Amino acid sequence: MADVTAIRIGIIGCADIARKVSRAIQLAPNATLSAVASRTFEKAERFARANGFPPEAKIYGSYEALLDDSEIDAVYLPLPTSLHRTWAVRVAQKKKHLLMEKPVALNVAEFDEIVAACDANGVQIMDGTMWLHHPRTHKMSEFLNNEELFGQLRMVHSCFTFGGDQDFLKNDIRVKPDLDRLGALGDAGWYGIGSILFAAKYELPTTVIAQQGPVFNEAGVLLSCGASLHWDDGKVANFYCSFLSNLTMTVTAIGTTGTLHFADHVIPYEEHEASFTTSVRPRLNDLVTGWESKPSEHTIVTDIPQEAVMVKEFSSLVANIKRNGAKPDQKWPTISRKIQLILDAVTASIEKGFQAVDIVS
Amino acid sequence: MADVTAIRIGIIGCADIARKVSRAIQLAPNATLSAVASRTFEKAERFARANGFPPEAKIYGSYEALLDDSEIDAVYLPLPTSLHRTWAVRVAQKKKHLLMEKPVALNVAEFDEIVAACDANGVQIMDGTMWLHHPRTHKMSEFLNNEELFGQLRMVHSCFTFGGDQDFLKNDIRVKPDLDRLGALGDAGWYGIGSILFAAKYELPTTVIAQQGPVFNEAGVLLSCGASLHWDDGKVANFYCSFLSNLTMTVTAIGTTGTLHFADHVIPYEEHEASFTTSVRPRLNDLVTGWESKPSEHTIVTDIPQEAVMVKEFSSLVANIKRNGAKPDQKWPTISRKIQLILDAVTASIEKGFQAVDIVS
Known part of the structure; x- marks a missing residue:
């Protein structure tokens, strides 16, 4: 990776997820791991050594020292x-492009500031939602966009749950009100909302209603919750x-004529390939004792995870910005903002006793 | 099937589903198809001839004539x-045992009369929910009841949808207010509710809230709806x-340590066998780039559908009643009644503008 045209990336903070990134x-052919900063x-x-x-x-x-390094893009x-x-x-003000973890902010107003x-500094922003970049996701998008096969979307269900152990539930930043106060909603719920908006082709719902029975820890951080979205x-x-x-990460999207399902939404079972199933106008046999066709499985290979x-x-x-003077792409921050908007609405609905919250974009 | 000990069953009404039954x-080794009555x-x-x-x-x-036949059990x-x-x-008053289609009634009060x-006539009652009798269901029940594997239930999602064609949406009894006014809720929703109660070991929820956005036909019959249940x-x-x-029929039940999933809930893909997947405490690998184990698939064979x-x-x-003087079994009508109770609550919640409805058993 000593490619002089590669984008030089520095990491600020040594969170667990930074090991994977x-x-x-x-592994990315056009990037170089140039620096890491901690407090x-x-x-x-230690982080640099442990992570090769x-x-x-x-x-x-x-x-700050990393941000002052002019050799970091x-x-x-x-x-x-x-x-x-x-x-x-601060990263933007230092004219450095920004790849940031999700949830992108504590609320939309904060994200808008970011x-x-x-924008003011002409730098790219993208959040770290990985599954959206898998080639499987593009294939699923083709299916969802194919009116002949999928028809019009009617229902999506998405769940992402895992069982935090004692240490996680006591010490992880995601259960600390001063660090990640959106808890399970900001962490796991980000993906549920994201998969729903993905299936809805990013058309925002009109209303969001939090499901009754969210679970909070003693500090008031959400450990589990749900919500419904309505168009x-x-x-x-x-x-x-939750x-x-x-550990479960299942998405089912039902259209008028097609159904999409995948069960390893956020983290594919394997790095080099991932699958999803589709069924298009399946029929039951004449006596309704069996199906004439089963859902078909599609496996998509990827050369890098x-x-x-x-x-x-x-x-x-x-x-493209650095060499060709292109403008920063708007697609990714637009998606991030929509997810954050729904996160905010779920939080507001919980606070209002599970009332419907209108989405105003 | 000329077995003289076989139970002699008569059919009242020539609905489509009666062909399958x-x-x-x-096919049942202890039953005989003895009679059919129509208006x-x-x-x-014609029905008898067409159905062998x-x-x-x-x-x-x-x-009435069929009910007066003393050779029908x-x-x-x-x-x-x-x-x-x-x-x-009337069937009960004629001392005949009753296998009836679902939804069992228009509301719980009616079902209680039935x-x-x-009870007064000492006859057995069972509703026609077929999937509960599949040996797969018993295997799934074993998994859900295994605290070591599944833990405690936390979430269930169930959907059963199919696309009625023009003829269905215009003429089927399930879209007619005078025939099956519970529409999609009574027909398809019966199974969704049933699978949820099955996963919850028939513990009734405390509250039910209908999901906003149900679709009605011009006659006021539900064509699609949803609801959430809370314990x-x-x-x-x-x-x-819907x-x-x-056509989609998917159930996902998530416990504290296990997950159950099956996608051919109401009608198995094939008559002679059916599958489900389970995963128990699956782990992600150290870098969170893949799973250490995939869900395992279990296939259960059945000799008759x-x-x-x-x-x-x-x-x-x-x-057992006829020969041994046993009392009618209470398990099946108890399940039917619980499902009907939730149906009623969903209807009430829709009527009350999607308010929470308390379940009083």
Whole structure:
């Protein structure tokens, strides 16, 4: 990866997820792992060593020092959500492109500040939702967009749950009100909402209603919740997210003539390929004792894992700005904002005693 | 099937579903297809001929005539729901055991009248929900009941949808307010609710809330709707049912340590076997780029199709009453009543503008 045209990415913060993204940056053909910063030099150095950083990568004992490095093109920001606004804005002001973890902010207003800073400084912003970049996702999108096969979307159900162990439920940043106060909603729910909007071709719902019975920890952070989304044309969707259930990540989208299903939504079972099933106008036999056809399975191979495809896509957009003077792409932050908008609505609905919340884009 | 110990079943009404059940009665080793009644002799005769009735089967041009036949032990009742109370009570009063189609009644009060008539006359009642009798269902029940594997139930999602064609949406009894005014809720929703209660080991929820956006036809019959169910311990469930979407019948139940999934809930893909998948404490790999194990698939073979297993179970209960003086079994009507109770609650919630409805058993 000593390619001089590669986008030089620095990492600010040594969160667990940064291990996966460090590797992804190394696997992406157009990116270079150039630096890592932590609040102490020792921590950054330990992280770099543990994650196979190239010897020429720089180690910084402060975030600011990395931001001042003119040889860094872009920053990957895996900090807790409560720190996003502050540091994302600083990254933009330093004219560095921004790949940031989700949820992108504590609310849409904060995200709008981040986007404004990126716009003002002409830098790319993309959030770290990996599954959207998997080639499987593009294939599923083709199916959902094929009116002849899928028809019109009527219902989506999405769940992403995992069972946090004692240590997670006590110490993880995702259960701390001062770090990631959106809890399971911001972490797992982000994907549920994202898969629903994906299936709805990013048409925002009209109303969102949180499901009764959310579970909070003692500090008031959501450990599990759900919500339903409603569109004026009668489409409906539900998602459920939890830190308290068995690992499950299932999406079912039903159209008037087709159905899409996949059960390894956020993390594919395997790195090099992923599958989904479709069924199009299946029929039951005459006596209604069996099906004339079963759903068909489609397996999509990828040469690099989805997180590396994400880094590749990000770096490609950055390169186009850097070399060709292109404008930053708007597609990705538009998606991020819509998901955040629904997150906000679910939070508001819970606060209002599960009332319907209108979505105003 | 000339076995003299076999339970002699007569069919009242020539609905489409009666074709499937006629065959099931012939496949069940302990039942005999003894008679069919329609409002005209010709229609009954045509039905018998088209469905391979044995030559000794009797043909009746009125329901009453069949009920007066002392050589009939039990009646299968596939009439429209609005006729259930009247005819089910008459069946019971004639001391005939009752296998009836679902939804069992227009509301719980009606069903209670039917059950009271059956109790007073010492006859068995069972509804025609076939999937509950498949050996796959028993295997799934074992998994759900295994605390070591599944843990405690946290969430269920169930959907059963199919796309009614123009003829169905105009003429089927399930879209007629005077025949089956519960529409998609009574027909497809019955299964969604049933699968949720099955997963919850028939513990009734505390509250039910209909999902906004139900679709009605011009006559006010539900063509699609959904609802969420809530238990005091934090369990939640959702179902969705529709006559306006692609054929889909998926159930996902998530426990604290296990997940169950099957996609051919109501009608197995094939008659002779059916599958489901389970996953127990699956783990992601260290870098969270893949799973260490995939869900495992379990295939259960059945020697006769689920509807024949149902008839066999019904006939076995009837035989036990007839020969051994046993009391009618309470398990099946108890399940039917619970499903009907939730149907009523969903209807009430829709009528009340999607308010929460408390379940009082």
